[in-house]
Amino acid sequence: MNKDNSTLSPLTISLHWLVGLTMIGIIVIGYYMVYWEVWSLYPIHKAIGVLAILIILPRVIWRLKKGFPAPASGYPKHEHHLSIIVHWLLLLGTLALPISGMLYSGFGGYGINIFGFELVTRNELNGEVIAFNETIYYSAKLSHSWIAYILTGALVLHIVGAIKHHVIDKDTTLKRMLGQPK
Numbered sequence: 737m738n739k740d741n742s743t744l745s746p747l748t749i750s751l752h753w754l755v756g757l758t759m760i761g762i763i764v765i766g767y768y769m770v771y772w773e774v775w776s777l778y779p780i781h782k783a784i785g786v787l788a789i790l791i792i793l794p795r796v797i798w799r800l801k802k803g804f805p806a807p808a809s810g811y812p813k814h815e816h817h818l819s820i821i822v823h824w825l826l827l828l829g830t831l832a833l834p835i836s837g838m839l840y841s842g843f844g845g846y847g848i849n850i851f852g853f854e855l856v857t858r859n860e861l862n863g864e865v866i867a868f869n870e871t872i873y874y875s876a877k878l879s880h881s882w883i884a885y886i887l888t889g890a891l892v893l894h895i896v897g898a899i900k901h902h903v904i905d906k907d908t909t910l911k912r913m914l915g916q917p918k
């Protein structure tokens with residue numbers, strides 16, 4: 737764990753917001769396209785989801801190398817434990833979602849096309865999509881949705897927690913993540 741709890745490094749702050757806001761965008765597109773059956777958004781969701789790995793991976797490596805930041809102030813033990821669980825869920829969820837999505841679309845035979853670059857070929861016969869591997873396809877499809885629901889739940893707790901620290905506890909938790917001085 738990082739012992740200096742007064743400030744966060746510029747890399748921690750920029751990676752947090754870069755990955756965080758990208759994740760929120762992809763999640764919103766994901767729910768929207770599934771709920772309203774907007775098929776034209778599927779390739780965009782998939783392409784941005786794969787490209788997001790380029791910023792997700794350095795962030796995960798940086799976090800594993802440096803450890804999570806020490807709490808900004810001394811708050812109750814149960815709150816600290818909850819924040820550790822939520823941070824791990826968020827960190828692992830950012831990796832598990834694009835991976836499960838790629839396994840789902842790839843092994844399902846739907847193909848993965850990154851804005852014109854064919855990463856995985858679509859497997860179609862007489863207009864019907866055929867899975868390369870049914871077992872991986874179904875388990876990855878189920879995992880992708882469930883990981884998304886779990887990550888969304890964790891994110892709601894995360895945002896409520898950040899607001900609570902700022903408004904009720906009036907500590908520097910949110911301010912230091914925004915790069916503001918004490």
Ligand code: HEM
Nearest residue numbers: 748752756757759760799805823826827830898909910913
């Ligand atoms: C509006 C949205 C968000 C707000 C207001 C917010 C706020 C914060 C704050 C204040 C912290 C510092 C917590 C502390 O010092 O203990 C933090 C840390 C963290 N946030 Fe967020 N966050 C948001 C979105 C996200 C998203 C979308 C993710 C990932 C899916 C995420 C993942 C993390 C992680 C893993 C940490 C632990 C510290 C680190 O790894 O840099 N956050 N966030």
Ligand code: HEM
Nearest residue numbers: 762763766767770782785786788833834837838841881884
């Ligand atoms: C950071 C990356 C990603 C996030 C946050 C994300 C998030 C989501 C969410 C929230 C949904 C809606 C879930 C539901 O309502 O069941 C969804 C659906 C979907 N995602 Fe992703 N996703 C990501 C990456 C990917 C990737 C890389 C692919 C494929 C290459 C992919 C393929 C799909 C597909 C095909 C669906 C539709 C599921 C269905 O129709 O049941 N996703 N995603």
